[in-house]
Amino acid sequence: MSDYNELYQQIILEHNKKPRNFRVLDSANAYALGKNPLCGDQFAVYTQLDSEGKIEDIGFQGDGCAIAKASASLMTNAVKGKTRAEALQMREEFQQLLRGELDESAPHHLGRLTILSGVREYPVRVKCATLAWHTLGAALQGQSEATTE
């Protein structure tokens, strides 16, 4: 087994091929466009927040590699139903995971998102995995644009 099989696990390939919530959300009340200037990839993230800041629905669209698209797909599933604060906490933990700074044995909120921990071994691909999270963070904080730079 080649070492990139650790990165391109079946679940990532499957989310890349059939991304969840890959749609424009007409009812969105928070939206941002995220770009990775290095490669030209970009995702739009649409969120529908209720009056208490809970993510009732979420969608994304755009172009990206398998890592970026699978990460975005997994992210949308993971944050649905979470509050703004909880989603931002997950974003922080996800970034810590990819920086190798998260103690995975201690309690965290990432659940199956840790499947992307293999990206740590590919430093230039970390921006791919975090593009959707940067974009979600911008949308939740009232900014319309995000960048991985």
Place this chain on the structure above:
Amino acid sequence: MAQPVLDEISSSPVPPVISPLTEAEALRLREDFPVLRQQVHGKPLVYLDNAATTQKPQVVIDRITNYYAHENGTVRRGVYKLSEQSTRDFDATRVKVAQMLNAASPSEIIFTRGTTEAINLVAATYGRTFIQAGDEILISAMEHHANLVPWQQLCLEKGATLQVAPITDAGELDMAEFDRLLTDKVKFVAIGHVSNALGTVNPIKAIIEKAHALNIPVLVDGAQSAPHMAVDLQALDCDFFAFSGHKLYGPTGVGVLYGKMKHLEAMPPYQFGGDMIYSVSFEKTTFAKPPAKFEAGTPAIAEVIALGTAVDYVTAIGLDRIGAYENELLTYATARMLEIPEVRLIGTAPEKAGILSFVLQGAHPHDIGTILDREGIALRAGHHCAQPIMQRFGLPATARASFSFYNTRDDIDALVQAVKVVVKLFN
């Protein structure tokens, strides 16, 4: 008495017969490049990112080492031995570059940091002086950012208009549209000799002739041509030509701008400081003649001298033989890649240099790049600093294999094998 017809036939130009490098020669030359002897992720390195930068032969590496170990002295201003020797070697590169490109004079060769700075120099000096509001600058839709952004910014500054000649689906310049856009409003043409993202070789001689018929100067971006084909500047008659040292087997941080002397004399200096002056007082400064006028400050001495060694190296092999061999590699690679049904080539012009840009159904170029890297293959995945080309083809990015004379058919077979692995994983 009229000459017989036979004489007319015998005096017509006969295209020179170029014998490409043989694969055996390529394998021998490959031994000159220490970086190619390594393994990456446990696999032999297959280096196919030569359009981004080429590897360096041992003679170039040794030249830099020797310079710093034994020769380091500033150029042009010292009266001691080290400085005199550095100055002599520095200027020798100017002569070598002029000879390689068949410039009329070494004084028309200006050292810059690279192609990007060379083009910026022309935009900042010639452009700011001679482009006025209402003028047009004509480029092509296949320019990389270095031959687009400086002209775009100049147009913004001056109130001029950037005209962009479109390209066809094959990645060829649409010459009918180019002709239509080349009006007397155009005051400058800037065109890539070879597209870094598509491999297309543009018909620059015809373009220069058309532009000159309207007295329009032409800058040729030679970043992807100078290292891969014989270039004759006087035969082309272009006004400016730019290339980078590091793409021609030389060091990074050094490049060349060629300019016709009549332009260089008319242009103001680019930067101000030491070495570019004739005399200075607090009241007034007068400037040196070209090329010193455009080379302010201490230059990249070691890099320029080692570029001279790189020029010697490729000249000894023969740039025409290098180009012919790389074309053979391209033909082989194109045929082999098209054996894979999921492969789509981007850039299929009949006239191409050794650049093969492609996309794969179901796999993003970045994923191709990562998996190929783990198979020991280095190629470029991205927009190649040519985002408008990607937009033209409706793509975020491509994967690009680009060839050098040290590549072989085995390298291409390794590429094809690895691409098949990607196809299997993603489909």
